[in-house]
Amino acid sequence: MLILGNNSLINYSTISLNLSGVTTQLFKNLKSDFSSSIVVFFVALPLCLGIALASNAPLMSGLLAGIIGGIFVGFLSGSQLGVSGPAAGLTVIVSSSILILGSWENFLSAVILAGIIQFAFGHFKLGFLAYFFPLSVIYGMLSGIGILIILKQIPHAIGYDTSAFGEMDFTQLNNENTFSSLINAINNFDIFPILIFIVSMAILIFWEKKLINKRDIFKILQGPIVVVFLGAIVTYLSQKGLLNFYLSPDHLVSINGGKAFSDYQLFLMPSLENFINVETYKIALLIAVVASLETLLCLEATDKLDPEKRLSPPNKELKAQGLGNILCGFVGALPLTQVIVRSSANINFGAKTKNSAILHGFWLLIAILFLIPLMSLIPLASLSAILMIVGYKLAKPSIFKDMFRSGMEQFIPFVITIGGIILMNLLSGIIYGLIAGLLFSLYRSYKNSYEVVDVMSNKNGLHRHHLVLAEEVSFFGKATIMEKLNSLPTNSEVVIDFKNNKYIAMDIKIALIDFKTNASFRNIKVDFINNKDKEL
Template identity: 50%
Template sequence: MFKYIKNDLPASIVVFFVALPLCLGIALASGAPLFSGLIAGIVGGIIVGSLSGSQIGVSGPAAGLAAIVLTAIGTLGGYQNFLVAVVLGGIIQIVFGLLKAGVIAYYFPSSVIKGMLTGIGIIIILKQIPHFFGYDSDPEGDFAFFQVDGENTFSEIINSINYISPGATIIAIVALAILILWDRVLSKKAKIFQLIQGPLVAVVLGILYYVFTKGNSTWGISSEHLVSVPVPDGLDSFGTLLSFPNFSVIGNPDIWITAFTVALVASLETLLCVEATDKLDPQKRVTPTNRELLAQGVGNTVSGMIGGLPVTQVIVRSSANIQSGGRTKASAIIHGFFLLISVLLIPTLLNMIPLSVLAAVLFIVGYKLAKPSLFKTMYQLGWKQFIPFVVTVVGIVFTDLLIGIGLGLGVGIVVILIKSYQNSHFLHIEEKGNGTNRMKMTLAEEVTFINKGAILKELDRIPENSYLELDVRKTRYLDNDIIEILEDFSSKAKNRNIDIKLISERGEVENPPSYIEFFNLRPKKTA
């Protein structure tokens, strides 16, 4: 696991700086104690990272669950009652893994997965613009279009124009310049610039800037625009920040409904992220999805037992890990230890990091996920790829992650139905002459009721005095609806002087008297 530590250690530092504000922001958006987000990040890194079969995926609290958590805490009568649902949800995920439910991940089209990555990249950039300019004291963890404070993605950006903080903006611009310079130039010059990552340098400069400008009314950065980690009085008081589940409410049906909801949504988000990160992985490794569900289930059970939010594999942290050169699961595990050690030993130092600097780090992550060149590539692949891709991107930006993916998947299914409608048969006009049209129609391997319209339309177009060869030798499944269409057409054909030759595996039949009887007598396909 530590074979590529020179790659994984710098990557883990970047993931740590990305994960820290997101853990706090998601906890805030969920209406949960701030420390619960950090617990989930620690569990997701150390425990899930150790058990997972993914080499580059990173787990932690999920933005997609924030709305569910916020509602459930109120409905169930408090956070400790909700923790029971988290524990049960983890156990249900373990059952999902044992039942091999991870196969669901393979049924999402590539265009939708690419749209998900691009949409998340755009959302990351849009959500971080206010922080870049030193506006909005709440760390953004909620990736939905409509925010918990009543604003939406674009109104928040517009509001930030009127409340620009000069100090936060200046250090953000400097940090962004350092990150671009590091990525494009310095990292290619010497190994030292590969070991010491640009985000670490940007964060250190941000802390120094805060220290030297503290108290300056114009150029200083106010406390609400800094990372806000709970600071225990000492190691002895650390336990007071933990919450524990109230198992006395385990018989409440609402607890079980919430547990199933958490398990289903967390499993779906994890499987989608697994599919996406596998596509981003330069090594093209394949994550065992059932093992991932087991790892996530254990992680959620542990997180719930000690007061943490539900965890899933998270695309933002995972993509930051990949882009920073992470090679094995060591980077995810080390980032979890960094979260734990920093919360225990240096929470005061963490609270000096400007959010605008972290926004600059996330700008780079978002841009690499949503490169403009990808839109051109998807367009060149044709409308069957481009439309589901664009719908997924727009859906994620203007609604939320799961709705956007659902819209993209729905469009993808419609595209499949359209192509199935078009590809049900092949009609070839062999020759015309002497008042007779000779035609040959070959049916596809599987023809269902979806293809009724296309076949019926083609049969109705056949002119009078024609000779039609109907070839079903390649057809392995013929829906009864299609057989009925052929039966009806046979009656019309006699009136229009159309002769039909049916060509099948059993031979050729001229003008069969009954298609229903003929196809019902066909031998069944053997295994």
């Protein structure tokens, strides 16, 4: 022990033990985080490209957003398992905004401003909005995305690769939709991608059911890693003529036509005039709001999926996302959010800490710098098999059974959220699910604004009605309360009991006062008891 001054003590043995504990914990989780990061990398790679394509943005902008979301946001984030990157939910906003502002460079100024707005959201602690999302909508979002992943990957699994790999909206850029794409895929299938998909799916299932719990090596060398490398080997051998097997370029991952940074200009700064353009600020606010809502919802969903049930600080996440989007705007990357597809893959394949998200960002960086030729050997059918496993885990039949058993108040918003996501897009599904949940809440408020304790005859022969108001009576309870009071027979007595009430809306106060004033004309006696409100 070293003594400094009179009161300062530094216990080097304690510091040594603490550092040892941190190091031990780091290495304990490293094998899980390392293997999971590679899986997330293989999931993120084509999604980054597909989302950029669907956004009418440079393909490299999607990969740069994935790198920033992994390394930069991953380091700043308080979420241990969330993974950030370009989001399919922003594709329509991005593509239309580029047209409105006139160029990709001008659009980047809106991304910078959106990041500043997001950071302000976090600074002013608006992350509490995450707590307003009901569980039915959160589970509906997870299941809806799971089903949508499966539907979107079926065409790629059977060799119909005309649409972008990352498109998640119902209507696609090639003028097809989710269902017409399935029909066209069935009519235009290719046997070789189907074979790759079947073998890949068999390996993934066998790995998870039989191997992963038998040896530690199988926990590090995950099934998706094996599937991707086998697919790349098959492609290489077929291109060399060593296999009687042909995969067209459409069936393979495509990264910028085989080029990395050579044809992409970083730091595309728009002119200063664009920062005084009103449209830029409108678009920036729209991006900030949508990206923040999507991030908060994904954050909540990721915490629900976390086996350790850790809670992520939403305000810290908004700040991290804001700083990430500021950087995206400066380097020419798509705007980003926390993304549930990558986050759920991260969780499903064993990640323990944020190191997995950070590492996946480094793998993306290494890939575009050095591994473009190797990445271009990966069949989309192999990646489809991985994503379908992720989709199934998000939309297990047991989730539907549990939500149905929870009652219609939970099940209907759950189903509406799923339907909206599949038939429209992620944001629309969430909005319609929230509306359905709100309507049920209003109905509950309408039905439960009071309780009739008893109805009896008093000594004068009048029927005495005893109504106990609920703890909180909002405006929406007015109809049912007044309906009850107006239905009281003449020559009766009513006691309105405030013993449980802590809040009552002004509309209902006025209605009760008016009822008490006019009740004498019907020979109805009205008493307010346990009332602490001086206005009544």
